[in-house]
Amino acid sequence: MICPKRTSELLDLHLAPFKDKDPAWEVGVSKIAGRGVMATRNLKRGEIIFQDSPLLIGLAAHEEDTLNACSVCFKMLPDTRFMCRQGCGLPVCSLCAKKKQHKTDCDMFKAWGSNEPDVANSVIIRLLCVARAINLSKDQRDLIYCLQANLDNNHRTEVRNAAKCFKNFPTDKKIVEIMNRTVAVLRTNGFDKTTDRTTDNQEFNYRALYPLFAVMNHDCIPNSYYTFEEKTNNMIVRAAVDIAEGEEITTTYTKLFTGNIARHLFLKMKKGFTCKCPRCLDPTEKGSFISGLYCRDTNCSGLVVPEITGLPHPNWNCLVCKQKSTHAQMMKSQDFASGAINAKVNSNSLRTLVHYLNEKSDSFIPSSNYVVIDAKLSVLGRLAQGREDCNEELVSSTRLRYCRDITQIMDKLGLGDSVLRTQLEQQLHKEEERRAKKQKELAEKQRQLDELEQKAAEADKLLATLAVADQAVGGAGDGAAATPAAEQT
Numbered sequence: 001m002i003c004p005k006r007t008s009e010l011l012d013l014h015l016a017p018f019k020d021k022d023p024a025w026e027v028g029v030s031k032i033a034g035r036g037v038m039a040t041r042n043l044k045r046g047e048i049i050f051q052d053s054p055l056l057i058g059l060a061a062h063e064e065d066t067l068n069a070c071s072v073c074f075k076m077l078p079d080t081r082f083m084c085r086q087g088c089g090l091p092v093c094s095l096c097a098k099k100k101q102h103k104t105d106c107d108m109f110k111a112w113g114s115n116e117p118d119v120a121n122s123v124i125i126r127l128l129c130v131a132r133a134i135n136l137s138k139d140q141r142d143l144i145y146c147l148q149a150n151l152d153n154n155h156r157t158e159v160r161n162a163a164k165c166f167k168n169f170p171t172d173k174k175i176v177e178i179m180n181r182t183v184a185v186l187r188t189n190g191f192d193k194t195t196d197r198t199t200d201n202q203e204f205n206y207r208a209l210y211p212l213f214a215v216m217n218h219d220c221i222p223n224s225y226y227t228f229e230e231k232t233n234n235m236i237v238r239a240a241v242d243i244a245e246g247e248e249i250t251t252t253y254t255k256l257f258t259g260n261i262a263r264h265l266f267l268k269m270k271k272g273f274t275c276k277c278p279r280c281l282d283p284t285e286k287g288s289f290i291s292g293l294y295c296r297d298t299n300c301s302g303l304v305v306p307e308i309t310g311l312p313h314p315n316w317n318c319l320v321c322k323q324k325s326t327h328a329q330m331m332k333s334q335d336f337a338s339g340a341i342n343a344k345v346n347s348n349s350l351r352t353l354v355h356y357l358n359e360k361s362d363s364f365i366p367s368s369n370y371v372v373i374d375a376k377l378s379v380l381g382r383l384a385q386g387r388e389d390c391n392e393e394l395v396s397s398t399r400l401r402y403c404r405d406i407t408q409i410m411d412k413l414g415l416g417d418s419v420l421r422t423q424l425e426q427q428l429h430k431e432e433e434r435r436a437k438k439q440k441e442l443a444e445k446q447r448q449l450d451e452l453e454q455k456a457a458e459a460d461k462l463l464a465t466l467a468v469a470d471q472a473v474g475g476a477g478d479g480a481a482a483t484p485a486a487e488q489t
């Protein structure tokens, strides 16, 4: 393990513009693994713990991505003429083309000589984040070297493949080693993520290295969560729950709603470790039954969970009738359910999907299963876009029901705050407010109706009285008229 003190010194230099005078964190020896980030005082849920800025950042440029995003500001560019006119092989906007960052990138890639400088090549564009490490200061580079790098067999492939795209790719061992090391550090600690920018409403994929975040260990129920500052791409880490002084601040490297086995496989294959957090050690995942399936015995309504956690192919056990099933048997049920639900998710009609989730899927997959949760999240996402052809009542009831279902599962898991929880709570709040407002309007309409009815009843009553009076007067009149007439005759 690299000394936490040296890591702290280098992090202090990197974070100098943002670091509090009295930071709420320090790098220390972790009980989970190697170094970790520790709380230096009690932290309240929601409190900012630290701000981290990217030491390296660049476009993710996956093969399937559109490549017309600026390599400096990441803004999407028009489909044509987005490549640098200097022939470096990088996409850049006209504003950023004049910036120092691009000049450095451009000089480096021009010297390497892209084979096809006018064609956007995902391998070249993706390499930029890695290649930027070459031009960092010594302290910054030391910080990269200070971070954990899982040196698996594949970490050299990226640079090797990129080398084929240039005529004069560096052969200097030191430079190639910096790039290979950076790839390994990025793979162990980096971010490869999609972001939706709210201001320009554009989505872009980037890869980045946030060095303080890179020292945070994983827990499947993390006690912190992060958001990004749009302008700077800085990361803001907040407490997801109250955290006591001395406690380790953890994050999650996986999606919150992945089942035990999928999380285990991802962490083992991609991050090289086996998680032993309480959620991972509990086959029911804290009673949330996220991976739970129905018993194969049609006469039993029990839930089936893995017998032992931490295995890629465990046997499964029914919690009611105790029948054992093999992993292959249970995966058949899971695959069938996933296939059926995902087919509906990918079909065009939201109404069909909602009907299926509300009325049909419960007969073959428990509503706690991650496939159902994912499908409900997809429905909520589509409703948020507001483009679906659904009536108001369906939108409202679905939103309320799914937000409640998902927050309930989060509560069972013991998950504190997160970006997702905030979004769900906002949607719930908005929907509840809308419903309350509608009910108030309905009550007001009812009151007005009652008032009108009352007035109408009063008017009827009055009319009836008048009619009676009229009749009485009419009757008396007839008599009165008769008399004088009689008198006249």
Ligand SMILES: C[S@@+](CC[C@H](N)C(=O)[O-])C[C@H]1O[C@@H](n2cnc3c(N)ncnc32)[C@H](O)[C@@H]1O
Residues within 6 Å of the ligand: 001, 030, 032, 033, 034, 035, 036, 147, 148, 150, 188, 189, 213, 214, 215, 216, 217, 218, 219, 271, 272, 273, 274, 275, 276
């Ligand atoms: C981003 S680094 C975290 C910081 C790391 N502990 C260090 O000393 O630099 C990720 C690596 O930390 C280790 N790690 C993180 N969380 C872990 C956990 N829950 N259990 C075991 N190892 C973990 C794994 O080796 C993983 O590849």
